[in-house]
Amino acid sequence: MSTTSKDSTGDAFSPRETTTGENLASSNYYREPIDPPKNWPTLDEAAFGGPVGELVMASAPYTEADPSAVLIQLLVMAGVLIGRKPYLSISGEHYHANLMCILLGATGTGRKGTAGNEARRLLSDNGAIVEIGGLASGEALIDALAPMPSATALIVEEEYSRWLKAAGRTGSTLGETARVLYDGKPLIRRTTEHGEQRVEGYHVSVIGHCTPDEFVATLSDIDQSNGAANRLLIIPVASRQLVIFNDDDGTVTIPAPTLASKRTLAQIALKASRRERIKWSQNAWERARDLYTSRCMYHPSPLLARQWTNFGRLVLIYSLLDETERIELEHVNAAEAIIRFSRAGVQQIFRQAPRPALADDILRRIRSRGVTGLTVTELTREFSNHMEAGKRNAILSGLLNDRLIRKERRLTTGRPAEWLVASEFVDLIGGAPGAKYAH
Secondary structure: OOOEOOOOOOOOOEOOOOOOHHHHHOOOEEEEEOOOOOOOOOOOHHHHOHHHHHHHHHHHHHOOOOHHHHHHHHHHHHHHHHOOOOEEEEOOEEEOOOOEEEEEOOOOOOOHHHHHHHHHHHHOOOOOOOEEOOOOOHHHHHHHHOOOOOOEEEEEEOOHHHHHHHHHOOOOOHHHHHHHHHHOOOEEEEEOOOEEEEEOOOEEEEEEEEOHHHHHHHOOHHHHHOOHHHHOEEEEOOOOEEEEEOOOOOOOOOOOOOOOOOOOHHHHHHHHOOOOEOOEOHHHHHHHHHHHHOOOOOOOOHHHOOHHHHHHHHHHHHHHHHOOOOEOHHHHHHHHHHHHHHHHHHHHHHHHOOOOHHHHHHHHHHHHOOOOOEEHHHHHHHOOOOOOHHHHHHHHHHHHHOOOEEEEEEOOOOOOEEEEEEHHHHHHHOOOOOOEEEO
């Protein structure tokens, strides 16, 4: 077997070859590597360790799904079966095996749904996981969980932009409920008709699928800093190969979803669900401590604000699936690889995303006012029928970061006011006397 990989900033990733020479030479089997989008991040091989990596690598030559997409969804699904009983502790805080992830990839070529189906096949849970979806409100989510004896489920939203739009509606409780869901606090719904509806001790994970452009266009700054998006483990996905084969005559055989031990990943996860606190080995703890104190798990983007929490949950899942007595260094390295990959994906996707049409309209209006510019209040008034405060702030933040506009703080008879001026006019006049500019 051969292996080729690079880290999240590299150029290429080739899953370990597991097909036989006969399979590769057969006229019944054809595989051709394809290039991902330019500068697309890749996942370091450290993430493909243990039984979960063994399954993903064995199946990789037989599917067009991105191995990264299969891996992360398999980890999330296994985490659902692990349940809420096992945990690890850092600084008195407990980390459980529930994750919220979203796969960002182009329609068709991203193969997000294909990856999800392959993850289900590799898990082989025989229907043990309850999947729910199509949620349009926090109340609907509580209604779905309340009848479940153990309140253990997997939310799958293959059109995650609809979730974000629903969460962004005035009066919607979906975003707030998702935040509580991630943190594991009691879900409470009070109505005059039914009184208090309460869900506790649940264990729920989330998998969402979306295109990068839809995600960027739908996400507001409120979603990024406060909403469910802030809890998401964002995974960029892109198919890396074309595969077609005819398995009628048995010449090409897809590996069974069992491990060398003849067990399925679901069986390992269900066994792990009986464990409780998982302790650290010294090497693993020292590496985790170094990651924390070096601040490499933190990033100024609000979308990446909970990387440390997701890191802890990934470490736990890797350890439990590996069936080790303690958390080992390889589990820390695997979780770190996924976090770094997610960060690289967020940076790349938001760098390449086209500016929304509304942003162009706002920029055009600011430019039309020349050196005078206009205030945020005036901007809000002019676009009041098309723009919520969250979307307005997100657009202005993007225009400021791209240095297309600047904020000018001007003295008035009352409080100082902030004006928005197109950068070319600020550069032209060299800045007004007494004004302070912010990028």
